Amino acid sequence: xxxxxxxxxxxxxxxxxxxxxxxxxxxxxxxxxxxxxxxxxxxxxxxxxxxxxxxxxxxxxxxxxxxxxxxxxxxxxxxxxxxxxxxxxxxxxxxxxxxxxxxxxxxxxxxxxxxxxxxxxxxxxxxxxxxxxxxxxxxxxxxxxxxxxxxxxxxxxxxxxx
Amino acid sequence: xxxxxxxxxxxxxxxxxxxxxxxxxxxxxxxxxxxxxxxxxxxxxxxxxxxxxxxxxxxxxxxxxxxxxxxxxxxxxxxxxxxxxxxxxxxxxxxxxxxxxxxxxxxxxxxxxxxxxxxxxxxxxxxxxxxxxxxxxxxxxxxxxxxxxxxxxxxxxxxxxxxxxxxxxxxxxxxxxxxxxxxxxxxxxxxxxxxxxxxxxxxxx
Numbered sequence: 581x582x583x584x585x586x587x588x589x590x591x592x593x594x595x596x597x598x599x600x601x602x603x604x605x606x607x608x609x610x611x612x613x614x615x616x617x618x619x620x621x622x623x624x625x626x627x628x629x630x631x632x633x634x635x636x637x638x639x640x641x642x643x644x645x646x647x648x649x650x651x652x653x654x655x656x657x658x659x660x661x662x663x664x665x666x667x668x669x670x671x672x673x674x675x676x677x678x679x680x681x682x683x684x685x686x687x688x689x690x691x692x693x694x695x696x697x698x699x700x701x702x703x704x705x706x707x708x709x710x711x712x713x714x715x716x717x718x719x720x721x722x723x724x725x726x727x728x729x730x731x732x733x734x735x736x737x738x739x740x741x742x
Numbered sequence: 743x744x745x746x747x748x749x750x751x752x753x754x755x756x757x758x759x760x761x762x763x764x765x766x767x768x769x770x771x772x773x774x775x776x777x778x779x780x781x782x783x784x785x786x787x788x789x790x791x792x793x794x795x796x797x798x799x800x801x802x803x804x805x806x807x808x809x810x811x812x813x814x815x816x817x818x819x820x821x822x823x824x825x826x827x828x829x830x831x832x833x834x835x836x837x838x839x840x841x842x843x844x845x846x847x848x849x850x851x852x853x854x855x856x857x858x859x860x861x862x863x864x865x866x867x868x869x870x871x872x873x874x875x876x877x878x879x880x881x882x883x884x885x886x887x888x889x890x891x892x893x894x895x896x897x898x899x900x901x902x903x904x905x906x907x908x909x910x911x912x913x914x915x916x917x918x919x920x921x922x923x924x925x926x927x928x929x930x931x932x933x934x935x936x937x938x939x940x941x942x943x944x945x946x947x
Contacts (some may be wrong), residue, residue, distance in 0.1 A: 596805070598808065608849055621836060623808065623833075624833070624836060625801070625829070625833045626829030626832050627827075628829070629795065629798065629828065630798070630827065630830055632795075632798075633795065633798035633799075633801035633802045633805065634802070634804050634833070635805060636802055636805060637802040637803060637804060637806040637807070637808070637809065638805040638806070638807070638808060638809045639809075639939070640789075640802075640806055640935070640938060640939045640942055641806045641808075641809025641810045641939075641942050641943070641946075642809055642939075642942065642943045643805075644803070645808040658794040659795045659796070660798055663798065664795070665791065667793050667799050668932065668935040669931075669932045669935065712804045722753060722867070
């Protein structure tokens, strides 16, 4: 959907200082461009639960982190996400790849379609679904709205491949 | 290693208290949080990670260390917590923050739930050989790795160990505290988070 350069430019424009990530086949393609961006750091973690805690530490220290993971990683994130977003109420924003949303050619019957949005609802995270490249402005607006409100938020990026 | 615990955990933690300098962050979790709070008033740069997501103290410390690279950050972790997030050792060594010191208090058990053996402890394994956290850290590429099972050795070497090129990994073989309970949160979490972040930002170096 988006190129790495588009995403890196968007994140930079939003003032993101660190992108804490575990890649998938869509969002992983953005990594090099993010890593090349000046004034922005890519932090690769080993599992998604770590990403929230690293982002929390960055936020505590005055940085502006963003978590970039796949929806499967959202499922994995549970307890760490709960701790960071609800115990400590930190306004961490996340960009989440929505596996198989655009097509299920690779994984017919992918249960990511069943659980991703209900899980975000269950964790009380306000999200926007990004279905096409034309919605890049929606990401920007939602990020800024969450930042202004001091609350967490997310965007789900529609993906086609696993 | 796990299974022949030597040090009193409070004594081991007191060594850190002696060496903690002004401006250093100390993150404690689980048993170390309980012991740290029992030692006296908290510093604004103490972060009692209670409630926590178990295993995430080193990851939280990494974030702080990256955000404020001129500030030293200590993270106190248990062995059960370390096992729950072993990948953090790889994540941290990949970032290689020179200002991070991770201390693992290895008592071989899940102390706050009734001292059940961890899968890494000698008691939890058929060969009765405990997992060697220091070797794991070395294998993950940590530049400075230490192991102590005697309080006097730890006390004598602490200054040098802590000042080694970071990130620094220190494994301490400690005794479980019989009948120990989990740490109690020292106050409302949201308020503590806000104050801790303010203290970090106000004294950013």
